[in-house]
Amino acid sequence: MNRMQPIHHPLITTLFAILLLAATGSPATAEVTVTMPGPWGDYDETLDNPATVDATEAFQRFRQQSMQGTSATYRSVEQILRYDAPFAERLPDLAEELAQRAADIDTWFARETPARDGEPGALPGAWEDPEFADYKAAFGEATAELKRKVDAAEDLDNPEFQVRATEVLNGVRHHCLACHDNFRRR
Numbered sequence: 409m410n411r412m413q414p415i416h417h418p419l420i421t422t423l424f425a426i427l428l429l430a431a432t433g434s435p436a437t438a439e440v441t442v443t444m445p446g447p448w449g450d451y452d453e454t455l456d457n458p459a460t461v462d463a464t465e466a467f468q469r470f471r472q473q474s475m476q477g478t479s480a481t482y483r484s485v486e487q488i489l490r491y492d493a494p495f496a497e498r499l500p501d502l503a504e505e506l507a508q509r510a511a512d513i514d515t516w517f518a519r520e521t522p523a524r525d526g527e528p529g530a531l532p533g534a535w536e537d538p539e540f541a542d543y544k545a546a547f548g549e550a551t552a553e554l555k556r557k558v559d560a561a562e563d564l565d566n567p568e569f570q571v572r573a574t575e576v577l578n579g580v581r582h583h584c585l586a587c588h589d590n591f592r593r594r
């Protein structure tokens with residue numbers, strides 16, 4: 409009987425695959441093309457097929473987009489304080505936004521969706537290690553301090569204020585780096 413196995417195996421597998429396909433219909437393609445209509449004409453965009461993205465993956469992607477948004481907010485503040493981009497009047501709104509994002513961070517980790525083996529993403533420790541809560545809270549406190557500093561400023565364009573605020577911003581950045589060092593795989 410053993411000698412028959414190499415012949416039987418692929419045959420049975422093929423038959424099974426045909427039966428499965430007949431039962432479920434053709435498999436969903438990985439990408440779909442969606443038309444984006446508007447005043448400048450129809451534009452087609454190729455996107456991941458929603459049928460192939462489950463709720464867990466969408467949750468994880470939402471978290472990653474939120475982190476990227478946090479990064480854009482942080483980097484915008486940095487352009488003003490460290491590199492003199494002429495948008496100092498935007499500092500109160502940006503500092504408020506950064507603090508709000510930090511306050512939201514808990515919700516982004518409400519579901520346990522660690523990175524798959526070897527892939528980039530959150531490490532399992534984000535859900536297993538009780539210290540993760542401290543990292544989130546400390547980050548929130550650092551962004552609140554930046555907001556207080558900005559709100560207390562008399563002149564947002566004042567170079568001395570900007571130097572002091574940059575030091576507070578460095579204190580915010582510390583928390584991005586420390587949390588990533590412990591709970592994120594790139």
Ligand code: HEC
Binds near residue numbers: 593
């Ligand atoms: C309390 C922990 C923590 C803090 C604080 C934190 N992050 Fe993250 N960050 C993570 C984790 C965990 C991931 C991986 C999430 C995933 O892929 O599911 C991540 C992912 C990211 C990503 C990659 C997103 C993607 O598209 O894959 C960026 C960019 C990022 N963080 C920027 C920042 C910036 C900028 C700050 C500070 C202003 C910050 N993070 C603060 C934990 C943190």
